[in-house]
Amino acid sequence: xxxxxxPTEMTATEGAIVQINCTYQTSGFNGLFWYQQHAGEAPxxxxxxxxxxxxxxxxxxxxxxRSKGYSYLLLKELQMKDSASYLCAVGRLTGGGNKLTFGTGxxxxxxx
Amino acid sequence: xGGITQSPKYLFRKEGQNVTLSCEQNLxxxxxxxxxxxPGQGLRLIYYSQIVNDFxxxxxxxxxxxxxxxxxSFPLTVTSAQKNPTAFYLCASRRTGARLDTEAFFxxxxxxxxx
Numbered sequence: 001x002x003x004x005x006x007p008t009e010m011t012a013t014e015g016a017i018v019q020i021n022c023t024y025q026t027s028g029f030n031g032l033f034w035y036q037q038h039a040g041e042a043p044x045x046x047x048x049x050x051x052x053x054x055x056x057x058x059x060x061x062x063x064x065x066r067s068k069g070y071s072y073l074l075l076k077e078l079q080m081k082d083s084a085s086y087l088c089a090v091g092r093l094t095g096g097g098n099k100l101t102f103g104t105g106x107x108x109x110x111x112x
Numbered sequence: 113x114g115g116i117t118q119s120p121k122y123l124f125r126k127e128g129q130n131v132t133l134s135c136e137q138n139l140x141x142x143x144x145x146x147x148x149x150x151p152g153q154g155l156r157l158i159y160y161s162q163i164v165n166d167f168x169x170x171x172x173x174x175x176x177x178x179x180x181x182x183x184x185s186f187p188l189t190v191t192s193a194q195k196n197p198t199a200f201y202l203c204a205s206r207r208t209g210a211r212l213d214t215e216a217f218f219x220x221x222x223x224x225x226x227x
Contacts, residue, residue: 033215042202042218043155050213087154091213097162098143098208100216101171104154 004103006088011109012078020073020106022088030091030098034062034073037085037105046073046086075108083110114139118203118219125197125226133188133222135203144186145204145216148172155202161186162208190224197226 003025012018024032031050035043047055049064049071061074075082085105092099116137125131135144143162147155157170161180175194180186186205190197200223204216 031213040200042221045215045217048215089155089216094168096166096168097160098206098213099157099160099168099170100143100145100204100206101157102147102155107152 004088004090004101006086006103006106008104009107009109011111012075014078014080014110014112016078017074017076018078018108020075020086020088020108022071022073022103024069024071024088024090024103026069026090026092026101028093029066030093032062032064032071033089033091033100034060034071035087035089035102037087039085043087078110080110080112083108116203116205116217116219118201118222120222121220123222123224125224127226128192130192131190131197131224133190133201133203133224135186135188135219136184137186137205137217138184139205139207139217140183141205141207141217142183143206143208143216144180145206146170146176146178146186146188147202147204149200149202149221158188197224199224 005023034046037043047062059076064071087105088103119134145160146158159178161167177189203219206216207214
């Protein structure tokens with residue numbers, strides 16, 4: 001099976017930097033994804049890591065350490081519109097295909 | 113334009129009735145997924161399918177059934193055996209293969225309310 005853990009809630013200040021952590025345990029690891037989800041909407045893709053290291057995409061960066069089962073999403077220059085839920089998802093190769101399992105999400109609140 | 117479409121956006125059903133949620137994609141993706149989301153919660157995997165005529169149970173498959181007769185389509189049936197069917201249902205698809213894996217693309221979701 002898979003265990004994916006993220007903090008439930010975080011609060012940060014507009015203009016600041018926030019790091020959202022995700023730890024996981026799985027066999028057949030096949031990539032880690034970060035998604036953003038606003039209330040009532042579908043998740044939107046932010047980043048993907050399959051090898052160790054940092055992936056940077058504008059104000060968003062994501063890091064992966066496969067040996068530690070650990071990833072983080074870094075959001076810089078926070079804006080009010082970044083208030084949303086951030087979901088960590090782990091891909092796993094199974095006998096039946098590519099399973100994709102999500103964590104429970106981290107609700108980020110950006111304040112003035 | 114390519115994309116993944118779920119219909120309808122809102123669905124109301126009486127308790128005890130089966131209901132089928134539609135999911136269609138024209139992205140030529142192999143893998144398709146169904147998730148359930150309850151208020152304030154993450155996404156929980158119901159079923160997934162890698163190829164036509166094959167699908168796998170996810171973490172909460174009880175009370176649900178799926179079919180994959182065509183690559184483009186992956187309908188989900190919520191049966192009367194599902195004890196708490198009211199939820200937001202999300203379908204996703206993804207290209208998979210050696211060094212070709214992509215992110216999952218989501219439909220707009222179907223909000224099912226059982227009364």
